[in-house]
Amino acid sequence: MTTAPQEPTASHASSSPDILSPAFAADPYGAYRTMRAHAPLIRHEATDSYLISRYEDVERVFRDKAGEFTTDNYDWQIEPVHGRTILQLSGREHAVRRALVAPAFRGRELQEKFLPVIERNARELIDAFRHSGETDLVEAFATRFPVLVIADMLGLDKADHDRFHAWYTTVIAFLGNLAGDPDVAAAGERTRQEFAAYMIPVIQRRRSAPGDDLLSALCTAEVDGVRMSDEDIKAFCSLLLAAGGETTDKAIASIFANLLGHPEQLAAVREDRSLIDRAFAETLRFTPPVHMIMRQTAVEVELSGGTVPAGATVTCLIGAANRDESRYRDPDRFDIFRTDLTGTTAFSAAADHLAFALGRHFCVGALLARAEVEAGVNQLLDAMPDVRLADGYVPSEQGVFTRGPTSLPVRFTPVGARPDRG
Numbered sequence: 001m002t003t004a005p006q007e008p009t010a011s012h013a014s015s016s017p018d019i020l021s022p023a024f025a026a027d028p029y030g031a032y033r034t035m036r037a038h039a040p041l042i043r044h045e046a047t048d049s050y051l052i053s054r055y056e057d058v059e060r061v062f063r064d065k066a067g068e069f070t071t072d073n074y075d076w077q078i079e080p081v082h083g084r085t086i087l088q089l090s091g092r093e094h095a096v097r098r099a100l101v102a103p104a105f106r107g108r109e110l111q112e113k114f115l116p117v118i119e120r121n122a123r124e125l126i127d128a129f130r131h132s133g134e135t136d137l138v139e140a141f142a143t144r145f146p147v148l149v150i151a152d153m154l155g156l157d158k159a160d161h162d163r164f165h166a167w168y169t170t171v172i173a174f175l176g177n178l179a180g181d182p183d184v185a186a187a188g189e190r191t192r193q194e195f196a197a198y199m200i201p202v203i204q205r206r207r208s209a210p211g212d213d214l215l216s217a218l219c220t221a222e223v224d225g226v227r228m229s230d231e232d233i234k235a236f237c238s239l240l241l242a243a244g245g246e247t248t249d250k251a252i253a254s255i256f257a258n259l260l261g262h263p264e265q266l267a268a269v270r271e272d273r274s275l276i277d278r279a280f281a282e283t284l285r286f287t288p289p290v291h292m293i294m295r296q297t298a299v300e301v302e303l304s305g306g307t308v309p310a311g312a313t314v315t316c317l318i319g320a321a322n323r324d325e326s327r328y329r330d331p332d333r334f335d336i337f338r339t340d341l342t343g344t345t346a347f348s349a350a351a352d353h354l355a356f357a358l359g360r361h362f363c364v365g366a367l368l369a370r371a372e373v374e375a376g377v378n379q380l381l382d383a384m385p386d387v388r389l390a391d392g393y394v395p396s397e398q399g400v401f402t403r404g405p406t407s408l409p410v411r412f413t414p415v416g417a418r419p420d421r422g
């Protein structure tokens with residue numbers, strides 16, 4: 001027997017703004033609460049998808065133990081801007097591709113080769129403001145750091161940073177173009193051409209003269225006799241800039257926004273840096289950089305609140321699921337010491353938050369993101385021991401598909417300028 005998805009009742013609909021409305025963009029969390037409680041499955045006409053908001057449903061879709069879901073949505077959601085990427089693959093094809101790229105993002109490769117790159121990029125950015133006593137952490141650090149790290153890991157020219165930033169911003173806008181704005185779609189497709197014109201010659205040069213960088217590793221990597229073509233590598237680099245740039249950018253801004261808003265937790269992290277992991281895990285739960293991930297149904301599927309037909313698009317509301325009161329106590333409270341979120345597994349596919357998804361497409365860059373956040377937060381706290389928000393500034397978030405603080409103007413006493421103590 002099948003059940004139709006529940007329509008929110010009039011009173012619930014009026015208290016739960018549509019996901020494309022300005023009210024939702026201003027504060028999605030109240031709407032998420034109403035959806036979880038009263039409309040866990042919503043047929044959403046404008047995005048032609050089914051919205052799901054409960055932890056158990058989103059977790060089930062991501063884990064996909066019964067093979068009921070595909071990532072075919074990426075054929076229209078990202079292929080027009082990136083080309084065909086790992087996100088669209090499944091089964092053995094996905095496993096082989098993942099095995100080709102994953103080693104660079106974990107273990108010795110990450111620790112020995114890329115950690116120094118991460119540390120250096122954080123230091124260079126902080127050097128630009130460490131003596132000034134004030135900065136905007138979003139503009140001066142968060143939006144620049146992850147994309148510089150990826151460009152450096154790939155061995156690309158950092159002088160082109162502004163272009164990378166513009167490209168990934170356009171790509172993310174395309175991905176989150178829920179309202180179908182034609183200008184956003186056209187800009188995304190232009191970016192695909194510009195990025196290909198930039199990257200393909202670089203890939204060809206790197207094939208003939210490989211170096212010690214990630215791009216060279218991708219050019220030579222081989223699993224079961226399979227290698228990546230120029231087009232595959234270009235598409236993967238394009239995905240890396242967007243998937244690794246925009247997300248970690250928002251994560252770093254959000255961890256600071258959350259800690260600056262909770263000075264006692266900021267003080268605890270400043271004193272005990274091993275708490276950075278917990279603060280990052282709780283930030284991923286409380287204010288995830290990616291709020292929505294889509295899937296297609298391969299078969300008819302029963303979820304809380306009704307049945308989704310085969311061949312439909314499901315929009316998994318990560319931001320809602322991560323605040324499900326049946327999973328987390330007092331979910332709207334930021335608390336790095338909460339006991340119902342496991343810090344040690346937060347960056348692996350055993351994570352109990354949903355910010356990196358779960359299952360076979362679990363974020364391949366999770367440990368890289370963790371290394372970036374750890375290095376960035378450590379260095380920023382060293383440079384700005386008494387960091388605080390500029391007087392009267394109240395942080396606000398922007399974005400519906402991806403989401404993070406708009407800006408974070410802070411003040412601090414530069415380290416050398418602090419009066420001697422004792």
Ligand code: HEM
Nearest residue numbers: 086087243244247248251289355356357361363364365369
């Ligand atoms: C806090 C930062 C990050 C967040 C919140 C995040 C989030 C996600 C999510 C939700 C997915 C799953 C997409 C899906 O299942 O449809 C994903 C996959 C992916 N992420 Fe991340 N990501 C982050 C950092 C990074 C970094 C730093 C990189 C690399 C530079 C990266 C590269 C990727 C790739 C390549 C995939 C596709 C994996 C696959 O299909 O097997 N991500 N990420």
